[in-house]
Amino acid sequence: MTKDINNEPFVIKTKTLIDELKAVCASYGLGNDGNEFKIISQIFLYKFLNDKFAYEVKQVKPELADVEHWEKELANIPDTEYQMLRYQMSDSTAFLLPHQLIPNLFERQNEPDFAKTVDDTLMDIAATNNDLFAVKTEDGQKIRLFDRITEFVSSKRDAFAKALFNKLVIFNFENIMGEGFDFFSTIFEYLIKDYNSDAGGKYAEYYTPHAVSKIIANILVPEPVSNKTIYDPSAGSGTLLMNLAHAIGNDKCTVYSQDISQKSSNLLRLNLVLNNLVHSIENVIQGNTMTDPYHKKDGDLRKFDYIVSNPPFKLDFSDDVETLKKKENKNRFFAGVPNVPKKAKDKMAIYTLFLQHIMHSLNATGKAAIVVPTGFITAQSGIDKKIRQKLVDNKMLAGVVSMPSNIFATTGTNVSIVFLDKENKEDVVLIDASNLGTTVKEGKNQKTLLSETEEDQIIETFTNKTEVEDFSVVVKYDDIKAKNYSLSAGQYFEVKIEYVDITAEEFDAKIKNFESNLEELFAESDTLEKEIQNNLKSLKL
Structure with missing residues (x-):
């Protein structure tokens, strides 16, 4: 949906709530603490689920909408009738009991052991709704919705819980439950902005820029489709999946994902809840996609309609090399497993594994978009070249968009987006967008921002297969073979002599x-x- 300027006050209020929760954490010694993320994301999620339940129950029982203390009226409903509410509300709504609602808990904040009451409440909600909201690991274990969040503070737990609840009653989400992706994507970005960086860790998470997500979603879905499966084998917080689901329609697609990071899987779960894709949470898997791909059908790897991915480019997967080279992986990794650099194991080019996995996971009419280092599109030998040869020889390439430098503020690597299409047997579009954008400072880093006009220029040029001087070319598969399988637009531009x-x-x-x-x-x-x-x-x- 298009952004509505009337939503701005709600955006400001929601961001203020997030800032207030962070301020509470900071005042109790949790600022920049590893557990702050869990507290902020989980208490925010509890608030959202609480207000969505309130919104849904008032749809079923409109008479409650005009009652000031509706939660007390709700508590008077006979138990049998109350349990029926579960089946009358939308199936994406968490089912809460009256004593679990924020207004009722707020009234109990001066009771002894209030922190324990809060933690017990969250654990009970997680248990009751486990089938709906649990994220699974690759071995079938379920990651619950909530932790005992007050246990992250070393002292004054009751005071901490009370301070959190004093913030939760200030703002109500009920009035914006009808809003869509554009509103909640803004909120989600703000909610996780301090927790989803590339700072350290073996599996650093990168937030995919809005421009990249928009370009991918609009090129992959130029016209309405329905009943589609969409998949990301390195989902992170789910930005690419959310944009693609929004382009298709949340009720017209099913999301599948896998990511080695539990933190990322929890972020994705939150993103799915905010964007009315709760029905897909059961398909969110925390695990190693390369060594243990989870999603299967009839004993083989599942094939998908759409796949998107911004995979890690280089990481240390040296411990997994022998597993990756096993006989059962030969077809999937047809071009081979990248070498482990002797002096820098963390420079192993594992994006080539994700590319091969994605090619293997597309169905007969499947489409995909993968962010890769730009060096991939011209490499003259090795795994990169073998992958490009298969894309061209099997006629499953839609095109490539080479993005401006610093489109990711967190990495200086130039990136391109490779688009696959199993049905595209004719023209391939190559775009050089490296000269677009405006450079801005983001923290200590330089970042290139594309204007909406520039984003639309890329999308329309690709979709319409338009040739623009020094910007885009439309080539045949044989043309690509003649250029040694190069996918760089610049190699096909005409040299003009005036x-x-x-x-x-x-x-x-x-x-x-x-x-x-x-x-x-x-x-x-x-x-x-x-x-x-x-x-x-x-x-x-």
Whole structure:
């Protein structure tokens, strides 16, 4: 949906709530603590689920909408009737009991052991709704929705819980439950901005820029589709998946994902909840996609309609090499497993594994978009070249967009987006967008931002297969083979030599001018030569 300017007050209030929760954590010694992220994300999620339940129950029982203390009225409903509410509300709504609602808990904040009451409440909600909200690991274990969040503070737990609840009653989400992706994507970005960086760790998470996500979603889905499966084998917080799901329609697609990071899987779960994709949480898997791909059908790896990925480019997967090279992985990793650099194991080019996995996981009509280092599109040998050869020889390439440098503020690596399409047997679009964008400072890093007009220019040029001088070319598969399988647009741009028509008289005049200039230069040269010789003769030991 298009952003509504009337939503701005709600955006400001929601961001203020997030800032207030962070301030509470900071005042209790949790600022920049590893557990702050868990507290902020989980208490925010609890608030959202609480207000969504309130919104849904008032849809079922409109008479509650005008009651000031509706939660007390709700508590008076007979138990059998109350349990029926579960089946009358939308199936993406967490089912809460009256004593688990924020207003009722708020009234109990001065009771002894209030922190324990809060933690017990969250654990009970997680248990009741486990089938709906649990993220699974690759071995089938379930990661619960909530932790005992007050246990992250070492002292004054009751005061900490009370401070959190004093913030939760300030703002109500009920009035914006009808809003869509654009609103909640803004909130999600703000919520995780301090927790989803590339700072350290073996599996650093990168937040995919809005421009990249928008370009991918719009090129992959140029017209309405329905009943589609979408997949990301390195999902992170789910930015690419959310944009793609939004382009298709949240009720017209099913999301599948896998990521080695539990933190990322929890972020993705939160993103799915905020964007009304709760039905797909059961497909969110925390695990190693390369060694243990989870999603299967009839004993083989599942095939998908759409795949998106911004995989890690280089990481240390040296411990997994022998597993990756096993016989059962030969078809999947047809081009081979990248070497482990002897002096820098963390520089293993594992993006090539993800590329091969994605090619293997597309169904007969599947489409995909993968962010890769730009060096991939021109590498003259090795795994990169073998992958490009298969893309071209099997005619499953839609095109490539080479992005501006620093489109990711967190990495100086130039990136390109490779688009696959199993049905594209004709023209391939190559775009060089490296000269677009405006450079801005983001923290200590430089970042390139594309304007909305520039984003649309890329999308429309690709979708319409338009040739624009020094920007885009449309080529045949045979043209790519002739260029040694290069996917760089610049290698296909025509070298233009401009000719200017002049008369014979103008030509003679130019030649005479050149001759005159040469005579002057030769005369000057003779003079300088004589001066140098005279100076040499005058030198004495």
